Amino acid sequence: MLNQNLGQGRGVYISTYGCQMNVNDTERMLSLLEMVNFVPVESPDRADLIILNSCSVREKPVHKIHSEVGRYRELKEKNSSLKIGVGGCVAQQEKDKLLKDIPLLDFVFGTDAIDQLPELVARAYLSGEKQVSARFEHDRPYSVETMVRNPGISVFVNIMKGCDNFCTFCVVPYTRGRERSRDLSELVQDIRALTARGVKEVTLLGQNVNSYKSQGGENFAQLLKVIAEDTDIERIRYTTSHPKDFNQELVDISARYRSKICDYIHLPAQSGNSEVLQRMNRGYTREEYLDKVTMIRQGIPGVVLSTDLIVGFPGETEAQFEDTRTLVEQVRYDNIYAFNYSPRPFTKAARWPDQLPPEEKQRRLDILLKLQREIAFDLAKHDDGQVFDVLFERETDLKGQIQGRTTKNKIVFVDSDPTIIGQTLPVRILKAFPNVLRGEVMPSPSEVMA
Numbered sequence: 001m002l003n004q005n006l007g008q009g010r011g012v013y014i015s016t017y018g019c020q021m022n023v024n025d026t027e028r029m030l031s032l033l034e035m036v037n038f039v040p041v042e043s044p045d046r047a048d049l050i051i052l053n054s055c056s057v058r059e060k061p062v063h064k065i066h067s068e069v070g071r072y073r074e075l076k077e078k079n080s081s082l083k084i085g086v087g088g089c090v091a092q093q094e095k096d097k098l099l100k101d102i103p104l105l106d107f108v109f110g111t112d113a114i115d116q117l118p119e120l121v122a123r124a125y126l127s128g129e130k131q132v133s134a135r136f137e138h139d140r141p142y143s144v145e146t147m148v149r150n151p152g153i154s155v156f157v158n159i160m161k162g163c164d165n166f167c168t169f170c171v172v173p174y175t176r177g178r179e180r181s182r183d184l185s186e187l188v189q190d191i192r193a194l195t196a197r198g199v200k201e202v203t204l205l206g207q208n209v210n211s212y213k214s215q216g217g218e219n220f221a222q223l224l225k226v227i228a229e230d231t232d233i234e235r236i237r238y239t240t241s242h243p244k245d246f247n248q249e250l251v252d253i254s255a256r257y258r259s260k261i262c263d264y265i266h267l268p269a270q271s272g273n274s275e276v277l278q279r280m281n282r283g284y285t286r287e288e289y290l291d292k293v294t295m296i297r298q299g300i301p302g303v304v305l306s307t308d309l310i311v312g313f314p315g316e317t318e319a320q321f322e323d324t325r326t327l328v329e330q331v332r333y334d335n336i337y338a339f340n341y342s343p344r345p346f347t348k349a350a351r352w353p354d355q356l357p358p359e360e361k362q363r364r365l366d367i368l369l370k371l372q373r374e375i376a377f378d379l380a381k382h383d384d385g386q387v388f389d390v391l392f393e394r395e396t397d398l399k400g401q402i403q404g405r406t407t408k409n410k411i412v413f414v415d416s417d418p419t420i421i422g423q424t425l426p427v428r429i430l431k432a433f434p435n436v437l438r439g440e441v442m443p444s445p446s447e448v449m450a
């Protein structure tokens with residue numbers, strides 16, 4: 001039986017790397033630790049428990065863990081009760097090797113071991129011995145009620161975990177395990193509980209949300225329909241959708257429930273060249289990807305698209321990179337997330353001989369980023385003077401300024417008092433920058449009449 005006063009009011013500090021799943025996992029870790037009386041603190045020097053929630057998707061992740069833990073050496077020397085642990089994708093990848101390589105660490109826990117965290121911490125404190133728990137729980141059904149301490153207006157909700165796609169560049173199938181979906185009725189209950197706590201918007205999370213499959217056989221489009229119809233949630237977002245699984249049914253349901261399902265779609269292309277896409281094992285060609293873009297734009301006019309791109313994939317020629325550049329030019333995304341290819345452990349592409357030099361990858365990346373800056377600047381001009389429905393989420397650090405988002409995921413700042421937080425109001429855009437808009441709340445019809 002776990003001691004409910006394990007933490008005795010001591011501080012816990014978590015530093016989070018990586019994607020929204022890790023952000024969500026950190027929130028779960030803090031909720032679980034608060035239940036056994038740890039208190040979240042904003043700075044590591046006030047903590048008796050420090051956790052690094054790690055990411056392994058790109059560039060020297062193990063090195064980052066070494067250097068952050070190294071910064072805590074002095075704290076550990078001053079405070080004998082300080083325990084330091086690593087969770088997340090690097091922990092899953094390296095397991096007990098991390099404990100051997102970084103003597104300052106007390107425990108390591110994998111991506112399927114988050115719910116065991118309080119027990120693991122208890123064992124680390126009580127036995128004084130190093131602890132590791134990093135086995136995948138592939139046989140267990142995936143059931144996970146969303147845990148958020150102060151939910152606010154917008155909350156992440158996991159709908160599935162893991163990935164079975166095995167893109168040849170990507171470590172995620174090895175760090176998050178096999179794909180598993182949550183039960184549909186559990187999800188609906190979860191979202192109802194969140195709306196009862198004042199939540200207005202959910203972002204449904206998964207590595208490949210559109211391969212969601214409920215036990216009853218419902219797919220992702222049908223899940224969206226059920227959430228739109230059977231809960232009071234005002235806005236639904238999701239990430240990430242895989243182009244190969246984006247179908248007409250999903251477009252139709254997004255269009256039908258457009259008042260709830262946000263018109264922003266992140267559709268990672270990774271490359272604009274069909275041969276590279278084949279070597280990446282993405283399951284679509286350039287032409288098929290462009291057909292999906294056309295299908296989405298025809299079905300949901302005005303929808304905003306963003307993407308992920310990798311440059312310098314092994315063997316990528318100048319002409320193949322040029323195809324990625326023209327894809328960006330042709331699609332005119334609102335936003336791109338472009339990365340230099342980074343060889344990852346266990347992955348096929350990391351073993352291929354024709355790796356590109358870092359300077360060449362950087363040159364290609366710079367070309368894409370420059371092009372995208374021009375496109376985004378140009379697109380932003382269209383937002384000037386427009387009126388958007390904005391859901392207001394929070395105060396900013398500037399007094400009297402409130403921040404919200406349009407359904408197209410653009411951040412909007414207005415001058416107002418905090419009473420508008422949680423409301424969706426029409427806002428006229430006074431000045432548009434790429435991804436950030438400044439506006440004024442439009443007066444309501446009754447205010448105009450008066």
Ligand code: SAM
Nearest residue numbers: 057169170207240268308309339340341342344
């Ligand atoms: N599931 C998502 C999909 O299929 O598009 C992607 C998830 S991954 C965590 C986020 C992004 O990281 C990918 O879209 C890809 O652009 C980038 N990425 C993944 N592995 C990479 C690697 N080895 N080198 C560079 N970027 C990588």
Ligand code: SF4
Nearest residue numbers: 163165166167170172
């Ligand atoms: Fe990685 Fe591909 Fe799975 Fe996305 S779909 S998480 S890129 S293996």
Ligand code: F3S
Nearest residue numbers: 018019055056057089
């Ligand atoms: Fe990183 Fe793991 Fe997310 S590798 S991007 S934290 S799934």
